[in-house]
Amino acid sequence: MSKNLQYLVIHCTDTPAGRKVSADDIKRWHTSPAPIGNGWSQVGYTDMIHLDGEVERLVDNNEDNTVDPWEITNGAKGINSVSRHIVYVGGKGGDTRTDAQKKALEDYVKDFHKRFPPVKIIGHNEVAAKACPSFDVQKWLKSIGL
Template sequence: MAKLKYLVIHCTATPEGREVSSADIQHWHCAPKPKGNGWKQVGYTDMFHLDGKRERLVNNNEDAEVDLWEVTNGAKGYNSVSRHIVYVGGCDKNLEPKDTRTEAQKKAMEEYVKDFHRKHPSVRIIGHRQLNASKSCPSFSVPRWLQQIGIKQ
């Protein structure tokens, strides 16, 4: 068990407008290599679909600790102290990084992040690329977005 330090925002790195299912995530992350990553657990706790619906992918107890059974594989080296969420999209039709969040996704993510921040004000909310500069994920500036929605860290 470790203290929760980060809420990391990700994108699925899929083309704009293409829906992704929890089964897709399960396959991509947990299928044996070379078809998947061969992980024991998916990378995200919650996924925001194109219509704004939030789907729980991995249960957690919503406290400020990361128990072993709650660990997801979202960012190597940070998983034991992080919760990871993902929105469907993040790329244009050529798979180049692009903020493809629908209005429904933006609204649902804002509600989730504000509620999370109220419950855990000391937890830093960041984008995946803030932990790994070689990543484009989540294809938008999380610090700028947090300012726009009124969250100061």
């Protein structure tokens, strides 16, 4: 059953600055059985922002304001069925976003907000006891005029 989209959750991969991460890495970390991965049925993110600012789709969705069962990712326990998740590569030890990632994330979030104004944009750390995404999303949103 589809549910109304309520959140866009911003994440980091929790990898060191400058370390490249591929879609295959994310899939392995999230869906492989322990001890290699988390053993989840689906990855945690809809989209990933690479170091060079490229945005890669990890899980298809129909770009509307509902979350269909096939669109659910495992990004934030308890709200996945009403959320989309975006991750930037990096974030271990602090905000490691490159200038290209900052621009890509800003463009992505502004476009998302324009299309879905009622959707709340949050950092993973706002719904879980984690540092992810290693920056204050609410402060950042204000700095970009949202």
